[in-house]
Amino acid sequence: MRTHELVLHWIEKQLSDGQLLLGGRLPAERALAEQLQVSRTSVREAIRILEAMGVVRAGVGSGKDAGTVVIAEPASALGSALRLHVATQHLPVADIVETRALLESWAVARAKPDTPALAEAARLLEEMDAHAAVDDFLGLDVRFHVALAEAAGNAVVSTMMGSLREAIEGYAAALTANLPDWETTAARLRAEHRAILQAVNDGDGERAAELVAAHIHGFYREAGLGQAPD
Amino acid sequence: MRTHELVLHWIEKQLSDGQLLLGGRLPAERALAEQLQVSRTSVREAIRILEAMGVVRAGVGSGKDAGTVVIAEPASALGSALRLHVATQHLPVADIVETRALLESWAVARAKPDTPALAEAARLLEEMDAHAAVDDFLGLDVRFHVALAEAAGNAVVSTMMGSLREAIEGYAAALTANLPDWETTAARLRAEHRAILQAVNDGDGERAAELVAAHIHGFYREAGLGQAPD
Numbered sequence: 001m002r003t004h005e006l007v008l009h010w011i012e013k014q015l016s017d018g019q020l021l022l023g024g025r026l027p028a029e030r031a032l033a034e035q036l037q038v039s040r041t042s043v044r045e046a047i048r049i050l051e052a053m054g055v056v057r058a059g060v061g062s063g064k065d066a067g068t069v070v071i072a073e074p075a076s077a078l079g080s081a082l083r084l085h086v087a088t089q090h091l092p093v094a095d096i097v098e099t100r101a102l103l104e105s106w107a108v109a110r111a112k113p114d115t116p117a118l119a120e121a122a123r124l125l126e127e128m129d130a131h132a133a134v135d136d137f138l139g140l141d142v143r144f145h146v147a148l149a150e151a152a153g154n155a156v157v158s159t160m161m162g163s164l165r166e167a168i169e170g171y172a173a174a175l176t177a178n179l180p181d182w183e184t185t186a187a188r189l190r191a192e193h194r195a196i197l198q199a200v201n202d203g204d205g206e207r208a209a210e211l212v213a214a215h216i217h218g219f220y221r222e223a224g225l226g227q228a229p230d
Numbered sequence: 231m232r233t234h235e236l237v238l239h240w241i242e243k244q245l246s247d248g249q250l251l252l253g254g255r256l257p258a259e260r261a262l263a264e265q266l267q268v269s270r271t272s273v274r275e276a277i278r279i280l281e282a283m284g285v286v287r288a289g290v291g292s293g294k295d296a297g298t299v300v301i302a303e304p305a306s307a308l309g310s311a312l313r314l315h316v317a318t319q320h321l322p323v324a325d326i327v328e329t330r331a332l333l334e335s336w337a338v339a340r341a342k343p344d345t346p347a348l349a350e351a352a353r354l355l356e357e358m359d360a361h362a363a364v365d366d367f368l369g370l371d372v373r374f375h376v377a378l379a380e381a382a383g384n385a386v387v388s389t390m391m392g393s394l395r396e397a398i399e400g401y402a403a404a405l406t407a408n409l410p411d412w413e414t415t416a417a418r419l420r421a422e423h424r425a426i427l428q429a430v431n432d433g434d435g436e437r438a439a440e441l442v443a444a445h446i447h448g449f450y451r452e453a454g455l456g457q458a459p460d
Binding site for chain 2: 004012015016021022041044045048049050052053054055070072074077078080081082083084085087088089090091092095096098099102103106154155156157159160164
């Protein structure tokens with residue numbers, strides 16, 4: 001095992017033993033290096049990897065804000081990893097889109113009416129009505145879909161759904177900005193969002209699942225991305 | 231942007247522009263540091279992150295095997311990241327199991343009969359008949375499920391399914407090894423595998439999906455892991 005892997009292994013064990021909790025701080029770099037008898041370079045490499053995995057945020061401040069804190073932000077970290085594998089063309093964009101549709105269909109079919117996540121989704125739709133600029137709209141759009149996914153109560157599905165979206169966000173945003181008639185697209189997306197939320201609130205999971213799958217495929221199709229082969 | 235992130239950004243751009251391909255090599259650490267005007271430490275940190283994401287394998291040899299090669303091994307990399315988030319208790323084991331059942335049900339329902347992946351799955355079942363030791367059996371079991379998932383032809387679903395399994399493999403293996411009567415469990419798993427493959431080969435996707443979901447939930451339930459709340 002290489003020395004930075006020793007450090008990773010030690011930190012993982014601290015986490016799974018409950019010695020190190022969410023919000024807790026890692027020992028300082030120098031102390032950790034001494035304790036594990038490795039170089040500070042190896043400690044820093046391990047911390048960079050944990051940052052990239054969304055497991056810690058490395059300290060930048062001093063005083064009570066100093067130090068490296070344990071966090072839980074897997075979606076964006078996994079999204080970056082997936083994006084790199086899309087870049088190498090190992091993971092096709094069409095497969096990303098299809099998987100996203102699968103996870104979100106499942107989530108809306110399971111979403112429970114009258115949950116705080118659905119109230120948040122409804123609030124975001126109001127906000128989207130007031131925002132026409134592509135960037136603002138798409139930012140709210142992400143949060144709407146995450147809120148929908150969260151209403152199903154499975155943290156892994158929400159995380160993966162968020163990471164898939166993040167993996168191809170750059171492509172989608174660039175293409176959306178070039179659409180000939182964004183106003184028309186935005187009006188259609190707003191109407192589709194309302195219909196999905198309505199089906200969930202009506203307890204009609206099957207219809208919600210169909211609508212969200214059509215909505216996702218339609219969005220990427222219009223943007224010219226992720227044509228599934230069938 | 232921190233300096234190691236500059237390096238990551240540059241490498242990602244090389245990949246998405248097609249300047250750097252799967253199987254290709256990164257410039258040597260020193261050359262990359264000079265080109266991007268950063269320290270060699272920053273280059274090495276970026277490479278460690280890419281290794282952890284399954285995007286490169288850092289060179290250990292010399293001569294023609296030297297250098298850092300672009301690879302595509304996302305499943306085990308994502309699995310390590312998920313495992314860390316299971317360790318912090320951000321991602322519940324029950325949600326991992328449920329998501330795995332969801333992805334595999336979808337995959338077997340879409341799997342096409344008479345594909346090479348299904349022939350490989352059948353071959354692995356033969357091999358499993360000849361292996362009774364827990365570790366050998368579970369290793370083949372992983373490969374059987376991966377082959378099934380691959381028969382659906384979605385690389386993202388196969389990758390995520392592999393990463394979910396990897397995230398909780400340590401727990402499952404430890405618990406499986408402690409089962410009171412492994413022989414009986416193994417016989418049941420063998421029979422279930424055959425029934426799933428038979429349903430796929432019969433083109434009965436719906437039945438295959440039901441069987442694989444029951445198989446996955448049953449396995450983890452027996453091991454004492456991942457009881458879904460309902």
